Amino acid sequence: MVHRAGDVIPRVEAPVAHLRTGDERPIAFPELCPRCGSDIDTSEERWRCAQGRNCHLVASLAYAAGRDQLDIEGLGTTRVVQLVEAGLVADLADLFTLRREELLGLDRMGDTSTDNLLAAIARAKEQPLSRVLCALGVRGTGRSMSRRIARYFATMDHVRAADADAMRQVEGIGSEKAPAIVAEVAELAPLIDKLAAAGVGMTEPGATPPQARTEVDGRGDGDGEGAAASPVEGGPLAGMRVVVTGAMTGNLEKLSRNEMNELIERAGGRSSSSVSKKTSLVVAGEGAGSKRAKAEQLGVRLATPDEFATLVAGLVE
Numbered sequence: 183m184v185h186r187a188g189d190v191i192p193r194v195e196a197p198v199a200h201l202r203t204g205d206e207r208p209i210a211f212p213e214l215c216p217r218c219g220s221d222i223d224t225s226e227e228r229w230r231c232a233q234g235r236n237c238h239l240v241a242s243l244a245y246a247a248g249r250d251q252l253d254i255e256g257l258g259t260t261r262v263v264q265l266v267e268a269g270l271v272a273d274l275a276d277l278f279t280l281r282r283e284e285l286l287g288l289d290r291m292g293d294t295s296t297d298n299l300l301a302a303i304a305r306a307k308e309q310p311l312s313r314v315l316c317a318l319g320v321r322g323t324g325r326s327m328s329r330r331i332a333r334y335f336a337t338m339d340h341v342r343a344a345d346a347d348a349m350r351q352v353e354g355i356g357s358e359k360a361p362a363i364v365a366e367v368a369e370l371a372p373l374i375d376k377l378a379a380a381g382v383g384m385t386e387p388g389a390t391p392p393q394a395r396t397e398v399d400g401r402g403d404g405d406g407e408g409a410a411a412s413p414v415e416g417g418p419l420a421g422m423r424v425v426v427t428g429a430m431t432g433n434l435e436k437l438s439r440n441e442m443n444e445l446i447e448r449a450g451g452r453s454s455s456s457v458s459k460k461t462s463l464v465v466a467g468e469g470a471g472s473k474r475a476k477a478e479q480l481g482v483r484l485a486t487p488d489e490f491a492t493l494v495a496g497l498v499e
Contacts, residue, residue, distance in 0.1 A: 234369075239273075240266055246274050246317035250325055250440040252306040253313070256299045264288050274317065275376030277303055311338055311386040312444070314377070320366045322359050325440050326455075329447055330354060331363075336391040338374060338384035342367055348392070388448060417450020418494055422462035424451045425477075428470030433491045433498050449494045457482060465490045 215222055215231040217238065223230045231237040243262045247254040254277070265271045270284055280303065285296040309317075312332035316325050323331065334352045335341045344367075350360035367374075378384055424446045430437055437445065442465075443453035457464060457476040464470075464477040467487050477484055491498055 239271075242319060243271065243274060243277070245319060247277075247306075250438060251313055251317040252309050253302075254299075254306050255302045256295065257302065261299075273373055273376070275373055275380050275382075278307065278377070278380035278382060307381050308383055311336075311341075311384055311389075314338070314382060314384065315341070318370055318373070320363060320370070322362050322366070326443065326453065327352075327354060329444065329453075332386040333389045333447060334392065336386050336389035338378070340391050340393075342371065342374070351392075417448070418497075419446060419449040419451030419463075422451040423454050423460055424463045424465065425454050425457050425461055425473060426465045426467075427473035428467030430465075430467045430487045432488045434467075434487045445494060445497060448497050463490075 212222065214220065215233070215237060218231060218233055220237065221232040223232045240259065240262050243266070244257075244259045246252055247257040247262070257277075262271075265277075265280075265288075268284075268288060270280060271277055280300070282296055282300060285291050285299060286293070291299075310332065312329040315323065315332055316328040320328070330352050331341060331349075335344060344364060346357075346360040346364050349355055349364050350357060355363065374384075426439060426442045426446070430442065434442065446453040451462075454461065457473050457480065459480055461477065461480070461482045463483050463485055464473060465485050465487060466474040466477070474484065476482075485493065
């Protein structure tokens with residue numbers, strides 16, 4: 183099973199002795215990966231196959247192609263299985279070197295479906311760094327963390343050059359997580375090189391690298407954990423912490439929650455999942471419940487989806 187950032191992982195807290203029947207048997211822990219038969223890395227709390235992403239290639243590629251990552255329409259699990267079994271892709275970067283004649287050789291891939299898939303893959307090359315980082319599936323990160331890392335470092339080169347001290351300046355990354363993320367990025371270096379060579383974007387629009395920010399305003403990165411990511415200067419939401427709840431309507435109806443959070447950050451704000459006294463604005467759509475109620479209780483400003491769309495006019499695609 184693959185766990186990603188944000189998953190709720192069940193934990194054993196205590197025995198429930200009164201439910202025992204006497205038929206219990208010791209759990210036989212696997213000595214090899216049940217999926218591929220490789221060794222199991224038991225060095226961390228969660229055991230993983232030593233083959234890493236190569237063990238669950240289909241799942242990794244389908245995740246990377248998802249709407250909130252590279253958004254490659256037409257590349258679902260079934261199509262990914264086809265590509266892997268045909269030997270056309272062995273990693274994420276291979277998607278970007280697929281040729282038309284190769285796809286036409288697959289079952290149920292005619293001229294139209296082939297051209298549509300190639301066009302979707304070409305569009306994926308233009309995705310921002312935050313989406314690329316998320317697609318890579320760096321352990322210890324997810325959509326929100328990938329956006330913060332991309333916003334803070336601005337380019338993949340700066341992400342790759344960061345040591346643990348630099349990485350922990352990103353909001354939400356502490357002393358324990360920072361070295362793991364740095365090590366994971368280093369492990370992904372060959373794949374990142376292949377993606378760059380294939381023309382995949384490696385920059386975050388509107389973000390400024392840490393060194394450039396320091397040269398401009400004379401500030402260092404600080405020495406405390408969790409410094410803020412670089413905001414968009416002068417955006418309509420500059421300095422604001424924004425929470426989105428409920429179903430969006432109007433011009434925002436087709437945006438996923440991740441796309442709403444990206445919109446907030448393009449407008450200079452900070453997206454958040456919980457309402458507190460630090461919250462500046464709650465965008466309350468249809469069916470908004472407890473978060474809207476808490477905003478009203480705390481006196482936090484509320485906005486409808488239409489009001490929010492007006493506030494960030496020009497940034498909604």
